[in-house]
Amino acid sequence: MFPPSALPLPGQVLLITDELLAPADFLLHRFLSDHLKESKHSPALLVSVSEDVGRWKSIAGRSNVSLAAHVDSGLVGVIDAMAHVVPALENDGQRPLRALFYAVRHKLDYPSDKKTLVILDDVASLEWIGIPVEEVARFARVLCALCRQRNASLVLRYHVVTPGEPDELFKRLLQLSNYHMDVCPLSSGRSGSVSGQVALHLGPASAEPECPLVSRNAAVHYRLTDSGSMFFDRGTGNSVL
């Protein structure tokens, strides 16, 4: 059964990497909707760098989660990362991500024994718009530390543009993560019935896997539909084809 319902575990960091031909939006939406359906009071925080909240709302609506209501009630916090980063960049600030970190910390600043989910979508754009790799890596590191302190589960999303040649930022992010889920396109290109494949690896930050891992050779295929995604084992296609 994929994805494992336990993931992402509280106090742990899950790194999701994707490529342009196989974007991992569906995984993030799935995690968020599962988290909100699981219990009515578990807070979530969405730090969005590239996409606006309207898209999250309309996709959540298709899986019967009314995100707008949760946002209004304060259960789900939304931070528009660029609103904090752009002013700092324009003033030629030395630490453009500091304001963003303070905003995140402020949102998480409540005594909570409930399971909190923090999603950062996405880290790669921060590097592409000109923020130095060192700065982004430090921001990721301090965000991971903050989430571990608060026992919140953190999901980081990173776009891989050079598959097969991991770049500096990816290596740094991988060192911080407990699990690494990578979404890749099929090597035979796009298809109507299979949208891509997902694998789950153990990250360097955890010693032993607490959920069953899926290696790249036996990756699980998924197919995107209007209402979400379905997963099936490679070569089976039961319930899909």
Place this chain on the structure above:
Amino acid sequence: MSAFKRRTTSKQPPLPSGTRPSPGSPATTITSSGIPSLDDILGGGLPLSCSLLTLAPDAHSAYGELVVKYFAAQGLSCGQRVCVVDSRPDSFLSECMWIPGNNVPPAPSTNASGLSHTTPAEDEEDERASEHDTKIKIAWRYEQMKQFQTTVQSTSQSTEDFCRTFDLTYRIPDATIAATRAEGRFIEVKPDENNSDVSSLCRKVLRRLSEILSSADADASSNVATRICIPALGSYEWGDLLPSDICCFLHSLRALLRRHPRACAAVCMPPHLCQEAFGGAGWVQKLGWLTDASITLAAFTANPYLTAMFSSHHGLVHVHSLPAPHTLLPPSDKFSTLRGLTSSGENNLAFKCMRKRLIFETLHLDVEGGVSERRTTPSANSIAAEAGDEHAHDNDHGSAGTQPGSVAAVQVQLEQTQIAPSAPEQPVKSAPPAEKTDTAVKKVKIKKKVGFISDKPDLYDF
């Protein structure tokens, strides 16, 4: 007496002119890019609040700019506001194509019924006439099937308001441009105005665009969509931009479009900026992530082999990302007939620029594997690589006859190491040298090469 009462239509605001709801998701409003086949690839049209990036890495042609011109012309002709970001917006707009026949543009409120236009079927036919000179004999059971379509048709009257039929041989009349400028529907943004600080040109342009869009939204009475056209992002008037500047600009442009959802944008970059030599590894992927829709028009202009192989097209089309502003899956996956994802795998796409219009088509190999090609020898690329060896053998002609066999063998080796690294030339029409057979050294069998000239009778024509 039935108490049936028709429910009043929902109180949704009327859509801006030139737009319609997307077939895949009614929440999305789409507008035409001016090219019907490109609209099909995008899933009906470009959604409002989305950005379209056209990359044209070929330095000898300007197909990317042509797409942006279509975008601007479509915006003007269906009553939308067009904002051109260029150092010479006037000359850009005056080069745009226009509707043939009646040169007066319709006012935004009236219908397009007053316009006369040649049906696209007519010029379609005179392009096809040259190809169909020989009637192919087909089996009787297939005679009823309709002809193989490589592109979408756009002649139905209902789509006329959505996408006008443009003709590349016509230009926008100056009167039209002046009229739209007077109405406030043509806005110029010049990046190099007030040559202040080059490094903040991008931010200045974004600020100006933000002002334009905010004032357009504040004007609640007019329900007009805005199109932003950037024909040459990063050209020399923008200063020396780094890849991160371009990424930041595209990222902020997309965020701006999301904040003002009645606008959309079409961007094109100069050829030298579309390549990995400028942006580093994975540059095209990064651009695909940073824009909603991005395509590459890879023209064949610089590559004679591809031009010969696909002689009826002018370049390949690579689709990197497609717009999906409210859904997980882009509507194009379900609704695009050109991409063909609903059937088996995805179709290869190509474009051709005919005299009157630009078309995107599916790319298929011809029946015999090529128009003027019969594969009796390895492909053209490997022939060119072996031409270096051929020269070695040719130079050996004189020496092989005079020297004794053992010395000739040594000389052959030397000749080969000298000549082979040089640049391979055109495949030379050469008969296999006859005196090679007497040397003791076992040589590679020289492959027979025939120059393919299509007007001469084919050697293998029985």
